[in-house]
Amino acid sequence: MQKESAHFSFGNETEIEDIGGGLKRQMLGYNDELMAVKIWFEKGAIGYNHAHRHSQVTYVVEGEFHFNIDGVTKILRAGDSCYMPPHADHGATCPTGGILIDTFSPPREDFLGE
Template sequence: MSNIGIWENAEPGVTRKIFEPGKTIMMMEVHFEENAEGYEHSHPHEQFSYCTKGRIEFTIDGQKQVIGAGETIYIPSGAVHGAKALEPSILLDTFTPVREDLVKR
């Protein structure tokens, strides 16, 4: 069953909705409760995360950076990264190429 356009649980306090992907790019919306974490991981995809609400502390290859509403962060291919919501927050994540590991078609 496809998960496109359906809200699903990612980690505790984190939900996401994957939008219909293009050929080589995709986007998803991610909602965080306060103090919820996106666990550290890595993938070969490049990623931009745009914060539409709240404040998120990212850790990328051991370096911490906080972004707030209206700000974006770039995550290079292969970088070990995670995120923690400092308050209720929303991200728009964009990946290239498509994360086939997340998309169920």
């Protein structure tokens, strides 16, 4: 599996993967230290609570998201962001439909098929 993405990524040329449950994912760029991913949520879609070893910062591009991080829920809208430390239990619901940019360090190996 490739350990580094191309230097440039064009939205209309980069694969958008349907990951089920009203969610789609597009890889934006990565190497062995960092990964950025665009995620589309359909109206009412749920990113179920989970935890992983990666640090994560999420930026809300559009829509309204109800984020739960370690039992605390906040409503985030376009321009807002949140940080999930390693092993924090987290998830989000999207009552409006929306778009997120997720960044991970180190990269999510499972997103690369590793």
